[in-house]
Amino acid sequence: MKRNVWLTVFAGLIVFGLVGAVMVLTKGHSVFGTTDYVPWGILISTYIFFVVTSTGLCLISSMGHVFGIEPFQFIAKRAVLLAIVTLLAGFAVIGLELGQPLHLFWILLSPNPTSAIFWMGAMYSLYLVLMIVEFYLLMRGQHDWAKKAGLAAFVAAITAHSILGSIFGFLHARPFWEGPYLPIYFILSALISGTAILIVMYFIKEKDEMPSAIVPALTKLLMLFVGISIFFSIWKVMTGIYGHPYGKYEAFQALFSGPLSWSYWLFEVGLGMLVPVIVLLINRSRAAVFWVAATILVAIFFMRYNLVVVGQIVPLEVIDVSTSVAYLHFYRPTWVELSIVAGALGFTGFAYLWGEKKFNLNVSGHNKAVKTT
Amino acid sequence: MARYVMVVDTTKCVECYACRVACQTQNSLPPDKSFNRMEVRENGSFPNVKAHAYPLQCQHCDNPPCQHVCPTHATYKRPDGVVLVDPKKCIGCKYCMTACPYQARVFGKDQVAEKCRLCVELLEQGIKPACESTCMCNVRTSGDLDDPKSPVHALLANKKIVQLRPDHGTKPRLYYIV
Numbered sequence: 001m002k003r004n005v006w007l008t009v010f011a012g013l014i015v016f017g018l019v020g021a022v023m024v025l026t027k028g029h030s031v032f033g034t035t036d037y038v039p040w041g042i043l044i045s046t047y048i049f050f051v052v053t054s055t056g057l058c059l060i061s062s063m064g065h066v067f068g069i070e071p072f073q074f075i076a077k078r079a080v081l082l083a084i085v086t087l088l089a090g091f092a093v094i095g096l097e098l099g100q101p102l103h104l105f106w107i108l109l110s111p112n113p114t115s116a117i118f119w120m121g122a123m124y125s126l127y128l129v130l131m132i133v134e135f136y137l138l139m140r141g142q143h144d145w146a147k148k149a150g151l152a153a154f155v156a157a158i159t160a161h162s163i164l165g166s167i168f169g170f171l172h173a174r175p176f177w178e179g180p181y182l183p184i185y186f187i188l189s190a191l192i193s194g195t196a197i198l199i200v201m202y203f204i205k206e207k208d209e210m211p212s213a214i215v216p217a218l219t220k221l222l223m224l225f226v227g228i229s230i231f232f233s234i235w236k237v238m239t240g241i242y243g244h245p246y247g248k249y250e251a252f253q254a255l256f257s258g259p260l261s262w263s264y265w266l267f268e269v270g271l272g273m274l275v276p277v278i279v280l281l282i283n284r285s286r287a288a289v290f291w292v293a294a295t296i297l298v299a300i301f302f303m304r305y306n307l308v309v310v311g312q313i314v315p316l317e318v319i320d321v322s323t324s325v326a327y328l329h330f331y332r333p334t335w336v337e338l339s340i341v342a343g344a345l346g347f348t349g350f351a352y353l354w355g356e357k358k359f360n361l362n363v364s365g366h367n368k369a370v371k372t373t
Numbered sequence: 374m375a376r377y378v379m380v381v382d383t384t385k386c387v388e389c390y391a392c393r394v395a396c397q398t399q400n401s402l403p404p405d406k407s408f409n410r411m412e413v414r415e416n417g418s419f420p421n422v423k424a425h426a427y428p429l430q431c432q433h434c435d436n437p438p439c440q441h442v443c444p445t446h447a448t449y450k451r452p453d454g455v456v457l458v459d460p461k462k463c464i465g466c467k468y469c470m471t472a473c474p475y476q477a478r479v480f481g482k483d484q485v486a487e488k489c490r491l492c493v494e495l496l497e498q499g500i501k502p503a504c505e506s507t508c509m510c511n512v513r514t515s516g517d518l519d520d521p522k523s524p525v526h527a528l529l530a531n532k533k534i535v536q537l538r539p540d541h542g543t544k545p546r547l548y549y550i551v
Binding site: 028029034036037039040098099100101103104106107109110111112114115116117118121167170171172173174311312315316317318319320 | 406412414427429438441442443444445446447461462463464465466467468470471472473474475476478479480482483484485486537538541542
């Protein structure tokens with residue numbers, strides 16, 4: 001009964017997303033809030049959000065069925081299924097964000113090896129294939145082969161996701177993004193997302209008698225990763241404001257007190273860093289852990305939005321670095337962009353619930369299966 | 374083989390925006406899109422201040438970041454130095470728009486990232502680009518570096534020449550007299 005309610009909600013979101021998809025496919029990017037000055041908007045950050053979730057699920061669930069850490073072994077099938085679903089949702093979002101998705105075959109006919117987007121496309125496609133193979137093998141109970149596929153997917157996930165970070169890191173024209181920070185940070189961010197979403201999934205499926213040992217383990221991991229993320233963020237801020245470097249300093253002003261300040265203080269710093277640390281320090285009850293994990297997922301969505309938008313709203317200094325400009329470019333998502341975001345979330349929920357019904361995900365006894373084979 | 378360059382004398386520019394209008398007409402661009410843009414900088418301190426207008430467009434870099442990041446080779450550089458976009462290969466990912474340090478790219482109505490083509494189809498016939506021929510103050514001068522008779526040589530030799538953001542290592546083909 002409850003399941004049907006959720007399916008209806010998710011189906012509604014998908015329909016809303018399809019309306020947005022039709023809008024953009026017929027009218028082009030004029031229905032987006034993006035401009036020539038801010039060409040990448042919320043759909044890029046949403047794409048990153050989905051693939052960061054998929055990557056994180058792959059990395060954290062690998063601890064169980066690839067690296068053999070006991071408490072993680074019971075969630076493998078669910079994690080791999082959701083990783084595939086979130087990756088497909090991400091692909092749908094980026095497909096609608098492309099101005100000419102039908103031209104995509106040129107990436108095969110005329111690939112440019114110096115383009116990070118080419119490598120990202122190649123690696124995420126490989127990752128998708130490996131995850132599907134892994135899921136198939138897990139369902140067949142062929143755990144030895146699933147482990148090998150899982151290891152390959154683990155390597156592909158780290159490669160693909162750091163390449164996604166490098167898409168930004170390679171842009172010497174964009175001071176906020178440029179450098180080795182983002183490829184590294186993206187992997188950390190995937191670990192947070194993966195841990196948080198596994199906690200959420202565990203509590204939603206609690207009735208199915210998964211071992212409760214996984215919760216303290218995941219909670220400790222979550223605290224560790226959030227702590228590292230605070231450490232990363234502090235040094236990103238410090239190097240960005242020390243000496244007022246052009247492009248970085250203005251970007252942080254936009255985050256601290258400019259157009260993105262609500263999203264930065266409330267979501268990125270508040271819900272993404274301070275609330276998890278404070279709550280987990282004073283209360284580690286099951287409910288608290290669940291809500292912290294859910295909160296972090298929401299916060300990561302806004303973190304990606306901040307990262308993508310703030311890198312572009314500071315005007316490029318085209319003439320000379322010494323004559324900085326005292327304004328910011330404007331970007332606000334339109335309802336069409338938000339509908340595609342909603343549709344992708346609906347697709348994730350719907351496809352996951354469908355998959356859960358379709359496949360038997362409960363019998364996950366890794367060791368047991370190995371013994372019987 | 375030609376080596377096309379353009380010299381822009383900002384000291385002559387009166388900011389009439391005729392170049393922008395000519396470019397939009399030549400390329401059938403809507404009013405809110407242009408391959409040509411004007412940035413104004415104020416220099417000095419009161420009362421000795423001066424406004425300086427920089428007409429900006431694609432710099433046709435010899436080391437173009439937009440070409441390096443393009444996943445499908447839709448952006449390419451011709452042997453004569455002109456950087457062009459093949460619209461049939463462009464997937465509309467807008468990576469070039471974020472990679473260009475000069476904010477030269479425009480997302481056009483065909484959903485591909487376009488930009489100044491240096492009116493190459495005119496240049497090849499020895500005709501000046503639209504922005505150059507319409508200018509009443511002769512701000513822009515295009516020419517072929519391999520052509521000893523080209524007027525660009527005199528301009529490049531005699532005046533104070535700068536390139537925009539040379540620190541990016543893009544090696545632009547547009548030279549500015551300031």
